[in-house]
Amino acid sequence: MNLQKIVVIGAGTMGSGIAQWFTQQMCFVELVDSSPEQLSKALASIHSSWDKLVEKEKLTSCQVNQMKKLLEVKSLDKVSRTSDLVIEAIIENLDIKKELFKNLDEFFAPHTIIASNTSSFPISMMAEAVSHERKSRFVGLHFFNPATIMKLVEVIKGKETDEKLCFDLYQWFDSKDKKPALCKDSPGFIVNRVARNFYGEPLRIVEDESEGKMKEVDRILREVGGFKMGPFELMDLIGIDVNYSVTCSVWNAYNEEPRFAPHALQKKMVEERRFGRKTKRGFYKYD
């Protein structure tokens, strides 16, 4: 497999991170967004990030000049129809995504791989929007934030995705300093499923809103467990609303399986708009 021409749709945090990473692999990347302002903002941010990497001597100015030429921002109708890979990284709304995939399927050449960076929706459900011929080239590629730093890419095989295509993508990412993981199209894929208990179990250990107990759990999981952050400080950073939403999504997808049940405290905090760092109130206070 040789991926040279990439289109990334959605210039938010994930989309621009994915575009930056592919450009750093010396691919030709077209970053697309419906908002020209968002595109300008994303391009400026990527350029600034590269300039900082030159200052830190992680990249040479020659490499960065080349990368700047390889990354373009544009509207969807202006991108190359013969791209090798298109990655969708837009809002997590199934109807909007399906509409986009229908258009992408009609727009791009038959060989183009269409991928979604979704963390919430089944790949096979989104593949319903594309033609029978495209289904085998429709795949999930789930990157982790920040995409330029986090090495994991979950390669998700939908019901009709070609097995060899998944394997080839796996090998391609492996050859580019990513750590791909091949997984089945099931709710939460690997990480968002297996990580649920890193939050759910400490909530059940603490049971109430005692800040002292939360601090103790965070300290033990950092110092004894070796985790970079404790669960409560991490939930405050991610956003308690975001974490609760992912938990509910996995729980619902597994027919309210008790292993994924959200904790009452998460619901209460969301109702009280205590979302963590972003609202200055979460499990801890940030004044």
Next chain:
Amino acid sequence: MTSVSFSNKIIQFGFGTKVEKKNFLKDHSDKDVFMDLSCYDPAEFYNEYPNLKGCFAALFCDEEKKIEIHFKERNLEVLSKLNELGFKPFEVTIISCGFIFPRTIVQIINEAHYALEENVASKKDIDRAMKYGVNYPKGPFEWSMGRETYVKVLLDELYQKTNDKRYLASKLIK
């Protein structure tokens, strides 16, 4: 199970069934006992055995030998003895079945086994995903290697204590 005695104290290490742990406490009722209760509920043991003065969780620790320890009353002599034996004890006040780290990690390990049971991904890819997607220091299968019995015993104990099906062990954990 092994133990270390000094003055009027005994520190008991290693895995044992609940009955074995309780028999040990009965047999040493004239001593102050400090015991590894990684897979059990310290509250149950404290209630039944006044000679149990503290407990710790060492079964899930790695080569750094960092362990959680709970005291009824802080005991510097025991801390010093554990240090001497190469352990790095971290004192806790929370009394929870399976302490904090073992209880959290067995649930992560259990979910990884359920994912494997459902063919979501291979062991290698599950470990890789957790290490490189969310920066876990080890993958769930790396953590459980050689500790499968402790994982199963703690999950069963949590299920028995809470009657909550979230603690039902995957059939791959034996």
